[in-house]
Every structure is written in C-alpha cells, then in structure tokens.
Amino acid sequence: MIDCVCGHCEKTFKGTKRSLHCSRSCAAKSRTGSKNSNWKGGLVEVACEECGKLFTLKRKDTKGTLGRFCSRACWGKSRSREFVGETGSHWQGGPITIACEQCGDTFKVPKSREPTARFCSYGCYGLWQSENLSGVNSPLWEGGCIRYYGPNWESQKRRARARDDYTCQECGATEDALGYSLSVHHEEPFKSFGYIPGENDHYKQANELANLTSLCRICHLHVEWRQGSFDERQRSNLIS
Numbered sequence: 001m002i003d004c005v006c007g008h009c010e011k012t013f014k015g016t017k018r019s020l021h022c023s024r025s026c027a028a029k030s031r032t033g034s035k036n037s038n039w040k041g042g043l044v045e046v047a048c049e050e051c052g053k054l055f056t057l058k059r060k061d062t063k064g065t066l067g068r069f070c071s072r073a074c075w076g077k078s079r080s081r082e083f084v085g086e087t088g089s090h091w092q093g094g095p096i097t098i099a100c101e102q103c104g105d106t107f108k109v110p111k112s113r114e115p116t117a118r119f120c121s122y123g124c125y126g127l128w129q130s131e132n133l134s135g136v137n138s139p140l141w142e143g144g145c146i147r148y149y150g151p152n153w154e155s156q157k158r159r160a161r162a163r164d165d166y167t168c169q170e171c172g173a174t175e176d177a178l179g180y181s182l183s184v185h186h187e188e189p190f191k192s193f194g195y196i197p198g199e200n201d202h203y204k205q206a207n208e209l210a211n212l213t214s215l216c217r218i219c220h221l222h223v224e225w226r227q228g229s230f231d232e233r234q235r236s237n238l239i240s
Helices: 024-029 072-083 122-132 153-163 217-227 232-238
Strands: 002-005 012-015 043-047 054-058 096-099 106-109 183-186 212-215
Touching (some): 153 183
16 A cells, blocks of 8 residues: 545545545545536536527537527527528418319418419318219219119019028028018129110120029128129119
8 A cells, every 4th residue: 555645635545556536525526527527617608599698508518509599499489580481491482372173262372282272172172073073074983873674673683582592692691580681683793784775685684593693781792892893872772
C-alpha cells in the first residue's frame, strides 16, 4: 500500500497505484458536473425562435430542434408556417372550384384532388351510379332476370321433384323435413338456350328433366354461387 491523493476531496489515503479516490462516494461525485470527462459546460440559456421566451437546456442539446423551441406548441406553430398554406413547400394555389357532374352545383376541393373529384356529395355519386352503372348500362349486365321459363315450366318442376323423390340432391333434406317445396335448378342456365317467347321453343330443351335437379333453398344458393350465376336480383327466383 502506498500514499495516494483522492481525485475528488484531495485527501491522502492508503491505496494502490491504480487508486484514484478515497471512497465510493468521492468516486461518484467525481463523475458529475465539471469533473465529469463528458462535461460540456452544464446548462445554458437560449431564446425560443417562436415566442422569444428564454429557457435553459443542456449545452449538448443546443443543436437541433431542442435548442430552437421552448415547447412542443411553439415547435408546432413554426412548422405550420413552414408546411401549411401559402408558405408551405407543397402549396399549389389553394382550393379550386369545380362543378358536380350530377347536380351541376359548384364545390371546392384541394387542387391535388382535381383529377378525381367529380361529385359534390356521396348522394350525387350514388345517383350517378344508379343512372349509369345499373341495368343495361352496367358492365356486368347479362340480359337481366328471367322471370318466365316457358309454358311447361310448372309441370316440369313437379316432374323433377317427383323424380328426385322430393329430396334435395345436395344435402339429402326432404320436403317434409324442410316444410316447403324444393327449388328446381337448371344445370345449364336457362338464359343460355336463348328462348324468346313467341319466336322459338328453346324452353323445351332448357326444361328437359336431364337439365333439372331438385335443391333446397340453401343448396340452391350455394350451387348458383359456385356457378357464378348468382345475382341479387334473382334471389326471389331462387326460392320459387
């Protein structure tokens, strides 16, 4: 052991060549304030760029956003001037006025929306859709619903159900268990036969028993869905 001088309180104590402090307390104190090897001058006082208020912070934080504004509110106000309105880097001249394609009323939208803005409200957009994207105007139009399957349809339905023993050919449920008459499904869609009342008798081929099968209402919906021919407008026909 040799005589050593404490690096904090400067007292003499017995230690080794590597001893720097006389106690743990002095060692801890030597790592704070100006005696710390990372000391950069402590707190400094700066003025907020937004409101001018003086505030204190560590010298190492004077660079960057922390050294410019006293609070998040002041930082937000500064950014609003930089990025919002005419001073913003994305400013395109403000809202523009355009006319609604449905009702003709004018409305304002940001210039960035000019290429896609066509209607003043969802109501006008819905009206435009109903007039331009429904019925024969719809890109999915397939000729509309078929509500008449020819003069022999009722008799063929009865024959098909009797042939199938009044049992659903998909799930095996009977009419007695279901409490209603089974639906009769065209394996090949009726409209594909091109029947035109008063002009041809193609309904006969469409309504042949070989093209008919008995199904419960749920299975009928599932089969129509699998075939891709299900249409909301035909829902009433599926349960007939």
